[in-house]
Amino acid sequence: MPVHLFGRPVDMERVMAIAQDHNLPVIEDCAQSTGATWGDRKVGSIGQMGCFSFFPTKNLGGCGDGGALTTNDPEIAATVRMLREHGSRTRYYHEAIGVNSRLDAVQAAILQIKLRYLEGWNAARHAVAERYQTLLGAVPGIVLPTVPQGGATVWNQYTIRIESPPEKGSEWRDRVRQFLMDQGIISMIYYPVPLHLQQVYASLNLGPGSFPNTELAAHQVLSLPMYPELSTEAQARVAHGLKDALAAI
Numbered sequence: 001m002p003v004h005l006f007g008r009p010v011d012m013e014r015v016m017a018i019a020q021d022h023n024l025p026v027i028e029d030c031a032q033s034t035g036a037t038w039g040d041r042k043v044g045s046i047g048q049m050g051c052f053s054f055f056p057t058k059n060l061g062g063c064g065d066g067g068a069l070t071t072n073d074p075e076i077a078a079t080v081r082m083l084r085e086h087g088s089r090t091r092y093y094h095e096a097i098g099v100n101s102r103l104d105a106v107q108a109a110i111l112q113i114k115l116r117y118l119e120g121w122n123a124a125r126h127a128v129a130e131r132y133q134t135l136l137g138a139v140p141g142i143v144l145p146t147v148p149q150g151g152a153t154v155w156n157q158y159t160i161r162i163e164s165p166p167e168k169g170s171e172w173r174d175r176v177r178q179f180l181m182d183q184g185i186i187s188m189i190y191y192p193v194p195l196h197l198q199q200v201y202a203s204l205n206l207g208p209g210s211f212p213n214t215e216l217a218a219h220q221v222l223s224l225p226m227y228p229e230l231s232t233e234a235q236a237r238v239a240h241g242l243k244d245a246l247a248a249i
């Protein structure tokens, strides 16, 4: 299950080759990447299935929860339609234990209108990312996100890393974040706790140190303001704030 995280497409040629070698189905997680492409194909159209989220923070967000699944396989489509309707193909006749996962009509109407604007919004996000690159490209102590060769990113998040020695844990990043917050600049941490350290997976006994690169990333990542309407002035303020924060830690 490749996750096109932060809007950045995974190298789907490699994924599909591995899947083919091992006879595995591929389900693409496109929740943060609506509109991203790999090669000349949109993500969500390359594996057997693509899963999309319409949570309001996503590139195509509704006014509440919602999501969609894409597939080119009619059998999968029919099965998923059945499962989303309490396991029923014909009303009140149930063949499986399903769920209620219908997209409600109000959300659908909102999303149908917003879909027209998606490409423009993604282009605006791209411009924001390019401005960050110009503003922050020469700033020491941070690592900027890279863009993949072979695909187009849609910048659901603009996530940098605050370089710090592993023994510092998240201290430097947290201080930068607090410094920004004190100036009224909101940043987010995606994600503070790696999967193997989540309580839900405690039974796997994978303690700290099991995945050092993942843990270091969790301690260093910081997502800066990123949305299509972010003004040049506001973005300059973020960049100044970040430089001041880095000087202060």
Ligand SMILES: Cc1ncc(COP(=O)(O)O)c(C=O)c1O
Residues within 6 Å of the ligand: 003, 005, 029, 031, 032, 052, 053, 054, 055, 065, 066, 067
């Ligand atoms: C990468 C990723 N996958 C899956 C999900 C789940 O989407 P939803 O909350 O719409 O079920 C999210 C939402 O935050 C996400 O960011």
